[in-house]
Amino acid sequence: MEQERILIVDDEIVLSRSLAIAFEGKGYEIATADSGEEAITLLETFSPHLVLLDLRLPGMNGIQVLEKISAWNREVPVIIMTAYGDTQTTVQAVKRGAFNFINKPFELEDIRLLVGQALEDRNFRKEYEYLKYQQRRFYRFSDLVGQSPEMKEVYKQIDILSHAGDTTVLIRGQSGTGKELVASAIHYRSKRNKAPFIEINCASLPETIIESELFGYEKGAFTDAKKDKKGLLELGDNGTVFLDEIGDMPLPAQAKLLRFLEKKQFKRLGSGRDIKVDVRIVAATNKNLETAIKNGEFRQDLFYRLNVITLYMPPLKERKDDILLLADYFLNEFCRDMKKPPKKISEPVKQIFTRYPWEGNVRELRNVIERAVIFTKGDTIETKVLPPEFKQGTGLHEKPVMEHDSETPAPDPGHDLKTAMDQFENRIIRNALEKAKGNKTETGRILGISRFALNRRMERLNIILPPG
């Protein structure tokens, strides 16, 4: 069993020696320091599980040492050994996070008891954190709702893929179909689940940032690189890195990713040194990558590398059985989160839901339910709380996304300002997308906003480009 390491910081050598003798060999390993400065050096080299700290020290005072210890590791309990007349500083120390204090002179039995309690408390916390982590892990898998034959097929594939070790997986499907949830389910059910699941969205990050995020950089690689930084691939060692919207990854980063997939190693920006990591790549896209390859926007060799195993997420409208199940699930979730009494969905709303095309898929359904919960006072979700496109029957989602409005329409009467503004913004963006033939960079230029800002707005307003 690993011994618990205790660091004793006191300038009274006799006291720290006798404490060391009392603890040493009884399941504890001891280091002593007679100044704050020495204690701080020992944090790195000795890496204590607990610190016994005298507040009156030569040089750096005890409170400063305490602060350094908690900055190094908040989890390490510190017991203050306090002398007569130190009440104020002791109170200050306890306020700043010291576990407890003991008055000098003390009986050995008392300090043993206190040390035991502090370590038990620390271990309990660690266990609690682990349980919370486990719970999150299972929670994340049970997050996937749906009993349609299509979803059952997805569960089967998740099961197979979680046991397929390192194989790269490409998840394809329209936006909002749950690709990210599936990626995390694969990770948390795999043997990698104790290591991190790291997500990076290739469409929402500016081009210049993607490479430094993924591969990290060395100090001086560019003007702002003031110190070395690990990339996500390094941070995700032994785990899974989820590359969302891979179809939007810029070509230079694609070349580097390909090299990584082939060799399992990469270089930080500005460095010549190869770094080897054990990371599983799961990528997702809602783009037609075959078209992107034809247009020279996506590397064919990278496509083959990623496309080892492909999992298709069916659009919501193709699994009608799941619509009401998901609606109920989100309804319960939002009522609980917003601390509102439970609600049910009226028959007319259910009928509208099953007929609606759900081009924004599960994400759109979730947003609609959230809005409905906010606007519903009673216990039933009625048609009146649905967004305008549901009521009019010929709303935005039933028009092809690229249809061009000849003039900017006035907001529909009777809606609150936020809804009216959203409608307005929605139409302006759609017009610009039409003019730019769906090219987001060009659309951003027309609107005078970055591609990044455009993506955020499209996501908020549920504007979806047709595939291809």
Ligand SMILES: Nc1ncnc2c1ncn2[C@@H]1O[C@H](COP(=O)(O)OP(=O)(O)OP(=O)(O)O)[C@@H](O)[C@H]1O
């Ligand atoms: N089967 C499902 N069960 C429960 N919630 C789901 C399911 N599918 C999707 N969701 C929820 O819908 C929202 C969108 O899902 P997610 O982000 O996984 O979609 P996506 O396909 O990755 O979208 P994008 O391509 O836009 O990144 C999330 O809030 C997610 O929790």
